[in-house]
Amino acid sequence: MASSLGGGAVARWQNQAMTDDLHLHDGFRMPALGFGLYKVPPDQAEEVVVAGVDAGYRLVDGAEFYANEAEVGRALGRIDIDRSLLTVTSKFWGEDSQDRAAVLASFEATERALGTAVDIYMIHWPRPNRNQYVDVWRTLIELRDAGRIRSIGVSNFTEEHITRLIDETGVVPVVNQVELHPYLQQEGLREFHRRHGIVTQAWSPLGRGRVLEDPTVAEVAAAHGVTPAQAIVRWHLQLGNSVIPKSTNPARLRSNRDVDHFALTDDEMAAFSKLERGQRFGTSPDERQ
Numbered sequence: 249m250a251s252s253l254g255g256g257a258v259a260r261w262q263n264q265a266m267t268d269d270l271h272l273h274d275g276f277r278m279p280a281l282g283f284g285l286y287k288v289p290p291d292q293a294e295e296v297v298v299a300g301v302d303a304g305y306r307l308v309d310g311a312e313f314y315a316n317e318a319e320v321g322r323a324l325g326r327i328d329i330d331r332s333l334l335t336v337t338s339k340f341w342g343e344d345s346q347d348r349a350a351v352l353a354s355f356e357a358t359e360r361a362l363g364t365a366v367d368i369y370m371i372h373w374p375r376p377n378r379n380q381y382v383d384v385w386r387t388l389i390e391l392r393d394a395g396r397i398r399s400i401g402v403s404n405f406t407e408e409h410i411t412r413l414i415d416e417t418g419v420v421p422v423v424n425q426v427e428l429h430p431y432l433q434q435e436g437l438r439e440f441h442r443r444h445g446i447v448t449q450a451w452s453p454l455g456r457g458r459v460l461e462d463p464t465v466a467e468v469a470a471a472h473g474v475t476p477a478q479a480i481v482r483w484h485l486q487l488g489n490s491v492i493p494k495s496t497n498p499a500r501l502r503s504n505r506d507v508d509h510f511a512l513t514d515d516e517m518a519a520f521s522k523l524e525r526g527q528r529f530g531t532s533p534d535e536r537q
């Protein structure tokens with residue numbers, strides 16, 4: 249099993265199921281491993297969600313922007329599972345307006361489309377030039393306090409943005425969903441999250457598929473007899489990230505979740521950490537307004 253990178257290091261995580269829940273600082277829990285729905289075409293979304301839950305995923309990452317929430321809702325209506333076992337997320341897009349009325353309208357549109365409660369609702373982008381994200385956050389707090397959302401979080405927020413939320417409202421997001429993969433490991437932000445009890449959730453965790461051919465990833469994967477995607481998902485989980493790979497291919501969707509039977513060694517984790525190159529495949533937080 250040990251690769252040349254593994255070198256006999258202690259496999260701290262061996263036999264530990266990494267697909268279990270993470271604890272949120274508001275007392276609720278969230279599965280560490282879920283699947284994402286960005287760019288899942290509406291005519292495939294219903295079947296992807298049914299297949300994902302059937303494969304054992306319990307976290308579904310969606311957003312109004314993905315334009316497939318009605319199909320996700322249809323799938324959730326079909327799935328024969330205790331709803332309390334699922335974590336359904338969505339995000340406020342806010343490109344047109346960020347006023348309270350716009351937040352409420354978007355949230356209600358998502359609720360209607362999904363036909364079920366949103367467990368975790370996030371601000372999709374801080375859009376810092378507009379300077380309204382603290383007010384948007386206040387509206388999310390209001391919705392949470394009214395019992396309409398279980399937990400509230402953010403996405404694409406920097407330390408500076410989160411610090412402002414905390415200083416001005418006293419409410420810490422439960423999660424910050426950010427671009428994170430072996431080529432963009434976000435070490436500083438992860439440390440900041442740790443200090444504040446915020447879960448780091450990795451978007452584009454496979455680098456949109458573009459990290460899968462990396463030679464180090466391939467070597468580690470081969471040593472464990474798994475796919476590069478499985479090795480990367482396992483790396484995320486061992487870092488303590490929540491992770492939401494996307495696939496419209498049922499076999500890949502299933503195998504991306506099948507990561508409890510192997511563990512990266514300390515040396516393999518160290519080899520992954522050397523892959524950092526500050527490379528983004530998506531938009532940066534300050535860029536999108």
Ligand SMILES: NC(=O)C1=CN([C@@H]2O[C@H](COP(=O)(O)OP(=O)(O)OC[C@H]3O[C@@H](n4cnc5c(N)ncnc54)[C@H](OP(=O)(O)O)[C@@H]3O)[C@@H](O)[C@H]2O)C=CC1
Pocket residue numbers: 283284285286287309310372403404425426450451452453454455456457460475477478492493494495496497500501503504530
């Ligand atoms: N908050 C935010 O701003 C953002 C959030 N997200 C969230 O993160 C999720 C995942 O990010 P995403 O950008 O989709 O990128 P991912 O890193 O998850 O990569 C998805 C790509 O990898 C391919 N892929 C998946 N599994 C495998 C596999 N086992 N072998 C080979 N190829 C594979 C997919 O193709 P195929 O489907 O054909 O399998 C797709 O092309 C999104 O769906 C969304 O929920 C994403 C971007 C921004």
Ligand SMILES: O=C(O)C(=O)[C@@H](O)[C@H](O)C(=O)CO
Pocket residue numbers: 286311313372529530531532
């Ligand atoms: O980052 C990009 O350039 C994208 O297209 C996506 O990340 C998109 O903006 C998004 O937010 C998906 O969740």
